[in-house]
Amino acid sequence: MASNEKNQVQTTGHTWDGDLAEYNNPLPQWWVWVFYATVVFAVVYWILYPAWPMGGGYTQGVLDYSKRARLNEAMSQEALKEKYPQRFEALNKISKMSPATILGDSDLMNFVNSSGKVLFGDNCAPCHGSGGQGVIGHYPNLADSAWLYGGTPADIKQTIVQGRNGYMPAHGDKLSKQEIEAVAMYEGSLAGEEWADDPQKVAQGKEIFHGSQAACYACHGKDGKGKEALGAPNLTDAIWFYGGEKSAVIETLTYGRDGKMPSWGDRLTENQIKILTAYVHSLGGGE
Ligand code: HEC
Ligand code: HEC
Known part of the structure; x- marks a missing residue:
């Protein structure tokens, strides 16, 4: 290896065109070792865990690890029952009851009010307001006793499942x-x-x-x-x-x-719809 006189950096020793040399700046040792370590890590990972796509499937890895299986396990009925016994029991009851009978069960209504509030906040409050008070000129008040489509549990449920579209024709061209x-x-x-x-x-x-x-x-x-x-x-x-x-x-x-009320029949589960029906009914104006 030759040495460059000016700044003492080593060159590779080759020269081209008489005096054109190439500096030799090796990577620091620690960097090289970290690099090798990542390569080894990657190879070990590919062997142990799911990694490479293969046509219609993927390499499974020898540990047989699957996030989806773990999630399914955690969400299984047994796991829910064990972790949240009260919630599990309430949902189980609701699945067998109609909104009208749910309204008559005061214990269950405690659950409905707390979980209905969350569901309402996520899905309905952006339009109807957090207390269901509505916005004049845009979204009807759900907490009063005036109903466009009726305020019985069956009416409210139908509104939520199917949506509604009120059509009041314009009369500007028919009347002076x-x-x-x-x-x-x-x-x-x-x-x-x-x-x-x-x-x-x-x-x-x-x-x-x-x-x-x-x-x-x-x-x-x-x-x-x-x-x-x-x-x-x-x-x-x-x-x-x-x-x-x-x-x-x-x-x-x-x-x-x-006025257009979107339909929720395919966006919410049957239980969620029942909870929201009972919740809206109990906001103040249910019939
Ligand atoms: C994008 C805005 C919007 C969202 C979100 C929305 N609504 Fe509505 N909702 C409306 C409008 C607008 C009407 C009035 C429809 C009409 O004029 O025909 C309405 C009407 C209703 C009615 C009928 C009121 C009556 O007087 O008969 C009920 C009940 C209702 N909504 C409940 C809900 C529930 C429960 C949710 C959440 C799952 C929800 N809405 C989400 C806009 C919305
Ligand atoms: C085809 C049926 C239909 C006809 C005909 C009709 N309306 Fe309506 N009207 C409605 C519906 C449905 C609504 C609610 C619109 C909505 O939900 O967006 C409404 C809303 C209204 C409202 C608003 C009420 C409020 O609470 O703000 C007024 C006022 C009204 N109509 C008056 C009239 C008058 C007056 C006529 C005759 C000139 C008339 N309507 C003809 C169906 C009709």
Whole structure:
């Protein structure tokens, strides 16, 4: 090996083109050993554990280790029973009961309230709010006693499983501005709103409401009390989904409304749906 005079770094000894030499900078010993150790580790790992893909399968490793098998073991009914006996028993009971009978079992309702709260928080609260209070104009309040689709356990369960899509047609192209204002007046008077203070318009609106062109009564009922099968709300209770100010009602009438509740039937288990049904029912407005 030759030595480079200027900075004392060794060269490999070869020279090209007369004076072109190559420095020899060996890796530190510790680095080399760590490198060899990782190679040995990798080979040992391949032999012991699942490692290489092989067509449709993979090398299993001699230890026969499988994360999935371990998970299945930990999630098995026996393991759950052993680790969380109370939870196991409650879920087992729920699987054999209807939401209505669950509501009558006060011990079970303690469990339903705590686990329903978590389920509701994960799945429903982003729209309906953490207490089910809803957002006016967007998501209905689930904690009051006004229901678009009915508040019995069976109604609530059906809403959750299938989802709902309320369709209130737009009337902006069927009625003049003046006519829309008149129907709004009539509705306001049904709900006892203070702004509905023009008896003449109320009378005109009443005729339009029951007339064949707008046919509001077909969905909201002759008495304006709504039809749960259509999700058409009661217009006489002063509980407004889309707001009860005159401007909000006029907007509803002119442009229509199209509330969509997603379906959860294939996203939640049967037990989770029962728990949520009982939980929503007990938020305050269950029938
Ligand atoms: C993406 C927003 C969204 C999510 C998430 C959501 N909902 Fe809804 N929900 C709605 C809307 C919008 C309506 C009103 C539908 C309509 O106007 O027809 C509704 C209606 C309902 C109703 C009917 C209320 C009535 O007055 O009859 C119930 C009950 C309900 N939701 C429960 C739930 C539960 C339980 C969950 C969680 C599993 C949930 N919702 C998740 C948007 C949502
Ligand atoms: C095809 C059936 C149908 C007809 C016809 C209909 N509605 Fe509706 N209406 C609905 C439904 C369904 C909703 C709820 C919409 C939703 O859930 O998004 C609704 C909502 C409303 C609301 C909002 C209530 C609230 O709580 O905010 C008002 C007001 C209303 N309708 C008034 C009328 C009037 C007035 C007419 C006649 C001009 C009429 N509707 C015609 C089905 C109908």
